[in-house]
Amino acid sequence: MNFYEKENDNRDYILEHIKKKYNNNEYIIGKEIPVPYRQIYIPKDKSIELEIWCFKQDICIYKILYEKNIKSGDVSINNKSNEIIKIKLEKDRDISDVVLPLLIIETKMAKTVNTHELLAYSEKVQMIKTIFPYCKYLLLLFGKPPKRAYLHGLNFDRIIGIKDLSDNELKPLHKIIYDELFEINESIDNISLEKPLKTGN
Numbered sequence: 001m002n003f004y005e006k007e008n009d010n011r012d013y014i015l016e017h018i019k020k021k022y023n024n025n026e027y028i029i030g031k032e033i034p035v036p037y038r039q040i041y042i043p044k045d046k047s048i049e050l051e052i053w054c055f056k057q058d059i060c061i062y063k064i065l066y067e068k069n070i071k072s073g074d075v076s077i078n079n080k081s082n083e084i085i086k087i088k089l090e091k092d093r094d095i096s097d098v099v100l101p102l103l104i105i106e107t108k109m110a111k112t113v114n115t116h117e118l119l120a121y122s123e124k125v126q127m128i129k130t131i132f133p134y135c136k137y138l139l140l141l142f143g144k145p146p147k148r149a150y151l152h153g154l155n156f157d158r159i160i161g162i163k164d165l166s167d168n169e170l171k172p173l174h175k176i177i178y179d180e181l182f183e184i185n186e187s188i189d190n191i192s193l194e195k196p197l198k199t200g201n
Contacts, residue, residue, distance in 0.1 A: 001165040003109075003142050010142045011107040013165055014173075015059050021174055022061070027102065027181075033060035035101045037127040055124050059105040061181065101128070102184050103136045103177065110143030110161060118152035125155035134187040136180040140173070 004010050011031065019029050034054035106121055125137045136157045141149060145161040153159050158176065162169040 003164060007107060007109050007142070010109075010165065011058055014105075014107065014140070014170070017170055017174075018059065018061070018177065021177075022181075027061050028063065028099075029059070029061050031059055032056045033062060033099055033101075035060060035062075035099060035104065035128055036065075036131055037124060038131070055128070057101070057104045058107045060099065060101055061103040061177075062099040062101045065100040101132055101135045103138070103180055104128070105138045105140050106156075107140045107142065110141040110145055110149075113141065113146065113149065115148050115152055118149060122153050122155040129155070134184055136184055138176070138180070 004013070015029070015031050022029060033056065035057050036052045037055050038053040108117065121139070128137065129135060137155070139149065139153055139156040139159045141159070141161045143161060143163070145159055149159050157180070160173065160176065162173065
């Protein structure tokens with residue numbers, strides 16, 4: 001199957017295939033998902049104000065970070081100690097969830113992706129990974145990746161080019177996604193804040 005003319009149509013086709021492959025309760029899969037890329041803690045009135053800034057991601061496999069609706073502007077939640085944490089959520093539009101990203105796929109048409117886009121998205125990858133270091137970030141190009149993709153996309157975990165939307169091309173992509181999710185889950189399982197730090201001999 002050949003590519004669609006519009007990038008979003010190709011992305012949506014890939015998204016539906018991924019959803020069918022991972023149709024379970026463990027992951028949530030969506031498009032244009034706002035992912036936090038910067039958190040700033042500012043002391044204010046004996047409380048903490050948490051600013052969350054988000055980038056919308058083309059395809060995101062994620063879990064929910066906050067299970068409540070958050071409108072643009074100031075809201076507050078209680079932590080486990082029942083202390084109030086004020087939240088300021090900065091984003092393009094109101095969203096239902098703030099997500100915990102596991103795997104992000106940025107999609108572009110290989111023949112039209114330019115240096116500016118590659119540099120900008122590579123910078124976004126780095127910013128998101130400062131908060132979510134275990135998160136994997138793939139650049140999926142519809143067509144043969146140009147040399148500049150490798151020169152300027154250094155922060156992506158993988159750069160993948162597919163020739164068309166056939167099952168033969170999508171099968172290796174599903175294998176990559178499966179392998180990355182397996183590695184992510186292993187990384188998360190090895191992170192435990194409950195373990196005491198060892199000191200001395």
